[in-house]
Amino acid sequence: MKLVKTVAVAMVMAWIAGCSSTGGTKGGDVAVEDRGAAEGAYEGATTTGVGGYGDLSVESLSDPNSPLSQRVIYFAYDSSEVAEEDRPLVEMHAAFLAANPGVKVSLEGHADERGAREYNIGLGDHRAQSVRRMLELQGVAAEQVSTVSYGEEKPAVEGHDESAWAMNRRVELVYVGY
């Protein structure tokens, strides 16, 4: 999980760095693509910055090499605070949603299996609300965002140890219809 997270953060950071070097114009008319490096699974994403916040087209949602394909945010035990290192990921999704007001996202909050089931529903809800607030602060319209909490009812990983629990304390961004 740590590896996944590190790679995700690296992708986003590199991508944002690429964007700022092109002057930060939104819309993507300044293409700085390196097709050569785009062959690699992750290297590709580092070089598809196409100006502003990168490729914010709806099509990029279905591109597995787009950093937008990273749609899970993980949380610490009994916490609903988005970790500092995950903020760029949330901000990137915010930029995408702000650029595509017709796109809707459902934030699905989850908890690990420990403790009370209904309290975990509350915890999943708080996690989803944290992400929602960040999105809205970045200019995403309230109508674009819905939340649902599944508590501990839908674990991503079956298991009864910290490695499973860490993968289950999460918010998944589910783009409605994509």
Next chain:
Amino acid sequence: MKKIWLSIVTVVLCMPGWLQAALTIEITQGIEGAVPIAVVPFATIGQPAPENVAQIIAADLARSGRFAPTAEQDLIARPSEVAQVRFQDWRTLGVDSLVIGKVESLAGGQYRVQFRVFDVFRARQLTGYSLPASADNLRHVAHRIADIIYEQLTGEPGAFATRIAYVISESRNGEKQYQLQLADSDGYNPSTLLTSQQPLMSPAWSPDGRRLAYVSFEKGRASIFVQDIGTGQRSELASFAGINGAPSWSPDGRSMVLTLSRDGNPEIYRLQLNDKKLTRLTRSAGIDTEPVFAPDGSSIVFTSDRGGSPQLYRMPVAGGRAQRVTFEGSYNASADFSPDGRSLALVHGEGGRYQIATLDLDTRLLRIVSDGRLDESPSYAPNGSMIIYATETGRRGVLAAVSSDGRFRQQFSLREGNVREPVWSPMPKSR
């Protein structure tokens, strides 16, 4: 604690018809001080009955932790009439009480069950009844007899002729399936009330025992339904934006408390059932959930993390100032009131373990009564004698029950699937 392994394990597992039960019971821990009692196999008059009534009674008494029934092979005599009882024999065997009886078949598939309870040392009958039964309700009648014996010998009502509701999840061909089920208090006669591909949660009995409220994600989000157990008919009670969770009935059955996040944060609301009037009871930035009424209807206990970690709080039924009631441990949640209102059963988390504990509301004494690592969802028996809860064994969710003093534990094992969220029914109204 010195463990005395009771021979009841054999009695239970050899019970005829145990294969048909979805839930079977293993006794994982014995106790000192259980009252020795002999329950003699009931005599058969006419056609044999489809159930072994004496074994059902003995298993019930054993499960309570208050009695240690003599193993069948150790019974020194098989009396079924008063005249056949030689009290000296039973004194020699060291039993305090003796139960004898007979099952007589009548016309039309009906039965008559007679039983007598004796005080062995005083050599006299304590009680005796004759009860009508049919093949279908013979197990139920056996549980009622166990209730009568329990009350006669302990002075407290029995709760064997009751039921439990619970949720099962299992994977079938890679698809998750959730079921809301009901079973007798000994795990027999399971029946399914609802099947869904999406999570089912938080079953809650109405005080009359006729309806269950529960949370279903069948629409992709949480809604609360109320289902009539007899007819299977149900209605949607709450389906607001966000959380619709943790339903719990008021003791008079006229309103429910529940958790909604429709105003942006998980808060506790009271819903009047006749006019659907909704009243918000909490206001905090934290998570407020799992409300339960005190049995006298005067206050509500709930879980809140307003102080930084999940703890239990108590507030008046109309809302208002809440007082914290748990202080030991970093995690206390999922309260259930004992029927007398004096104690709470709860989930207590400390040092990475989650166990069931009881909290005496007067003395504030917290007592851990389970020994699992991930125990949850405690629910008191309607006579307060036991607490049923969900635990994990062999990586599966199973149910367990513990006497409310923590001395006697047993596990209900299911052959497949994860069982959780057991809730014990109220006492039947016919009593």
